[in-house]
Amino acid sequence: MTTTTDLRTILTDTPTRLLIGGAWRDAAGGATFDVHDPATGEVLAAVADADQSDGRDALDAACAAQDEWAATPSRTRAEILRAAFELTTERSEQLATLMTLEMGKPLAEARGEVVYGGEFLRWFSEEAAHVNGRVQKSPEGNLHILATKRPVGPALFITPWNFPLAMATRKIAPALAAGCTTLLKPAALTPLTALAFGQILIDAGVPAGVVSILPTSRAQAVTGPLIQDRRLRKLSFTGSTEVGVALLKEAADNVLRTSMELGGCAPFIVFEDADVDKAVAGARQAKLRNMGEACTAANRFYVHASVVERFEAALTAEFEGLTVGPGGEAGVDVGPLISDTQRDKVHALVTDAKDSGARVLLGGEKPDGPGYFYPPTVLGGVPSTARVLTEEIFGPVAPIAVFHDEDEVVALANASEVGLATYVYTSDLSRIMRLSERLESGIIGVNTGLVSNAAAPFGGVKHSGLGREGGTEGIDEFLETVYLGIPAGR
Numbered sequence: 001m002t003t004t005t006d007l008r009t010i011l012t013d014t015p016t017r018l019l020i021g022g023a024w025r026d027a028a029g030g031a032t033f034d035v036h037d038p039a040t041g042e043v044l045a046a047v048a049d050a051d052q053s054d055g056r057d058a059l060d061a062a063c064a065a066q067d068e069w070a071a072t073p074s075r076t077r078a079e080i081l082r083a084a085f086e087l088t089t090e091r092s093e094q095l096a097t098l099m100t101l102e103m104g105k106p107l108a109e110a111r112g113e114v115v116y117g118g119e120f121l122r123w124f125s126e127e128a129a130h131v132n133g134r135v136q137k138s139p140e141g142n143l144h145i146l147a148t149k150r151p152v153g154p155a156l157f158i159t160p161w162n163f164p165l166a167m168a169t170r171k172i173a174p175a176l177a178a179g180c181t182t183l184l185k186p187a188a189l190t191p192l193t194a195l196a197f198g199q200i201l202i203d204a205g206v207p208a209g210v211v212s213i214l215p216t217s218r219a220q221a222v223t224g225p226l227i228q229d230r231r232l233r234k235l236s237f238t239g240s241t242e243v244g245v246a247l248l249k250e251a252a253d254n255v256l257r258t259s260m261e262l263g264g265c266a267p268f269i270v271f272e273d274a275d276v277d278k279a280v281a282g283a284r285q286a287k288l289r290n291m292g293e294a295c296t297a298a299n300r301f302y303v304h305a306s307v308v309e310r311f312e313a314a315l316t317a318e319f320e321g322l323t324v325g326p327g328g329e330a331g332v333d334v335g336p337l338i339s340d341t342q343r344d345k346v347h348a349l350v351t352d353a354k355d356s357g358a359r360v361l362l363g364g365e366k367p368d369g370p371g372y373f374y375p376p377t378v379l380g381g382v383p384s385t386a387r388v389l390t391e392e393i394f395g396p397v398a399p400i401a402v403f404h405d406e407d408e409v410v411a412l413a414n415a416s417e418v419g420l421a422t423y424v425y426t427s428d429l430s431r432i433m434r435l436s437e438r439l440e441s442g443i444i445g446v447n448t449g450l451v452s453n454a455a456a457p458f459g460g461v462k463h464s465g466l467g468r469e470g471g472t473e474g475i476d477e478f479l480e481t482v483y484l485g486i487p488a489g490r
Contacts, residue, residue: 010097015195017048018215021061022208028053033217035192038104038336039326039371047191050216055183055226058212062154062181063231065209070151070179072207074129077177081125084204088118088169088197095196099164100327102190104335104372105290107328117166119454120173120470127475128177137488146484151179152257153233155478156226158185158219158247160239161338162293164193170458170469171236172201172211178478180234183212185223189338191215227251234478237261238295241418241463259467259477261295261459263392264420266441267413268298268449271406272306274425275447280314282449283398286423288322288376289450291334292396293342295464296421296443296451300389301400302409308402312380315398316361319376326371334396336372343372346395353379353386353399363397390416406431414440420460423449442468 016032017024031049036042069077088095095117096110105113133148155175159167168184175182186194198213216222226232227250234257237247241263251258268286270279286298303311327335337343347366354360363377374395382389382399389399403409413422422441426432432446442460445451452458457471467477 010094011045011101011192013094014045014098014192015199016045016192018050018054018058019195019198019202019211019213020054020058021212022202027051028057033188033215035102035189037101038338039328041370041372044101045192047195047215049218050214050222051218052221052225054216055214055222056229058183058214059154059226059229059231061209061212062183065207066151066154066181069181069207069210072179074131074177074179077179078125078128080205081121081128081173081176084200084206085118085121085125087200087204088114088121088165091196091200092118095165095193097328098193098196099190100335102192103161103164104338105327106332106335109290110327113163113166116452116454117163117169120166120169123454123470124173124177124475127174127472131178131475131479133481142488144486144488146486148482148484149479150482152478152480154181154183154231155234155236156183156185156223156232158223158235158237158239159187159194161187161189162290164190165197167238168194168197170454170474171238174469174474175234175478176206176210178475180478181210183214183226185214185216185219188215188217188219224250227256228254230254233257235259236467236477241465244465259469260465261467261469262420262463262465263418264295264297264460264464265299265390265392265416265418266296266421266423267409267416268301268423269403269409269413269425270301270303270307270311271424271426271428271431272304273427274304274307275427276307276310276314278447279311279425280318282423282425282445282447283315284318285449286445287398287449288319288334288396291337291374293338293394295392297394298398298423298449299393301398302403302412303400305402305404308400312361312378312400315400316378319362319378319396319398322376324373324375334376337374337395338372340372342394343374346374346393346397349388349391349393349395350377350379350397353382353388356383356386358382358386358388358399384412392418406434410435410438414438417462418460418464419462420464421445421451423451
C-alpha cells in the first residue's frame with residue numbers, strides 16, 4: 001500500500017501524457033503546462049498540453065472503436081467496470097493523495113471522494129445488463145410496437161476541478177455501461193487524478209480508443225472543433241452556468257445531445273421546529289465539504305426568527321474549532337481554496353456583506369500566503385441586498401438571514417435563477433411534503449447535509465442544468481430510443 005508521505009513516488013508513478021487510442025503519448029506540438037499545489041503555490045508536475053489535432057485523433061480513435069464497443073456484451077462491459085471499481089479501491093491512497101496535492105482538500109475528504117467516485121463504477125457495472133425496452137400492441141391492434149435502446153455514440157466530457165475523480169467516474173461509468181466511447185477533458189487545474197484514473201481503466205481492460213483523456217490549458221481550442229464535428233453524438237459538462245450556456249450555444253449548431261450540471265446557490269432552511277443541533281451538524285457538512293467548493297454547498301442560510309440566535313451561536317462555535325491548513329497534514333479540517341483568484345472572489349463577497357450591514361461572527365479576514373487559505377466564516381444578520389445571498393460563494397462562508405413564515409422562505413429560496421440543491425430542517429412531515437412540491441430544486445435534503453449518492457439522480461432545474469447523473473436515470477443519458485413498427489398478423 002502506498003503511503004501518503006511517499007509523495008515523490010506517487011507523482012513519479014502518475015501519467016502526465018495524453019491517453020489516446022489506448023496509449024500514452026506527448027501532445028502533438030510537444031507543449032506542456034504546470035500543475036500547482038494550492039497549499040503552497042509550488043509546481044507539482046508538467047502535463048502534456050493537448051491541441052486541436054490531439055482532439056481530432058482522440059475522436060478518430062473513439063469512432064473507430066464505437067461499433068465494436070457497442071456490440072460488446074453488456075456482461076463484459078459490466079465486468080470491466082467492476083474491475084475498474086476494484087482497482088480504484090486498491091489504489092485509493094494514490095488517488096486520494098493526488099487529489100489533496102492538486103486540489104487541496106483534506107486527505108480524509110479525498111479518501112471519501114475515492115469511495116464516492118468508485119461507487120459510480122460499481123453502480124453502473126450493475127446497471128449495464130439492465131437496459132430495457134418495451135413491447136406493446138398499438139391501440140388499433142394492427143402493429144406490434146417495439147421500443148429498443150442503443151448507445152448514443154461517442155461522448156465528450158468536460159469536468160471541473162473540485163471533484164477530480166468523482167466527476168470523471170460519474171460520466172464515464174454510465175457511458176461505458178451503455179456502450180459509448182468517450183473523450184474526457186479534465187480541468188487544467190487538476191488533471192493528475194483523471195490521468196491516474198485513465199491508467200486504472202487501461203488496467204481494468206477497457207479497449208483501445210474507448211476512453212481518451214485530453215488535459216489542456218486551451219480548452220476552447222480542443223473542445224470547440226470536437227463539438228462541431230458531426231461524428232460526436234453527446235456532450236456532458238459540469239461547471240458554471242455561464243460556461244454551460246456558451247457550450248449549449250455551440251452544441252445547438254450540431255444538434256448535439258447534451259447534459260449540463262451547472263451552478264448552484266443552495267438554500268439551507270431551518271424552521272422553528274427543527275432540531276438545531278442536528279441542523280448545525282448538517283450545516284457543517286453541507287457548507288464545508290470541499291472547503292465549500294461544491295455546486296451543492298449550502299450557499300445561503302435562512303433561519304426562523306425564533307431559533308436564529310441559537311443557530312448563529314452554535315454554528316459559530318462549530319466553525320471556530322476547525323483547523324485550517326494543508327490538506328495532507330494530520331488534523332486539518334479545511335484546506336486551501338483552489339486559487340488566489342477564487343479566494344479574492346470569496347473575500348469580495350464577504351466584504352460586500354459587511355458593507356451592507358452584516359455582522360461578522362467569525363473569520364472574514366484574508367490571511368497572508370503561502371497558499372490560498374480562507375478561514376471558516378459566519379455572517380449574521382445578512383441583508384437581502386448582499387451579493388453573498390445571490391451569488392455562488394464556492395468558499396467556507398456561511399451567511400445567515402432571518403425568515404418568519406413558510407411562504408416567505410419559499411419565495412426567498414425560489415428567487416434564484418438556479419435550482420440544484422436545497423436543505424430543509426423541520427420535524428413536520430406535512431411541511432416536508434408541501435415543500436417538495438413548492439421548492440424549485442432538483443435535489444432536496446431533508447434533515448441531512450449530505451445528499452450525493454451514486455444510486456440517486458443528481459441534477460437541477462432552471463439554470464442549474466439539463467439531465468441527470470447517477471441512479472437508473474444516469475444511463476438513459478447515453479441511450480437513444482429506436483421504435484420498430486411490425487404488422488400484427490393473425
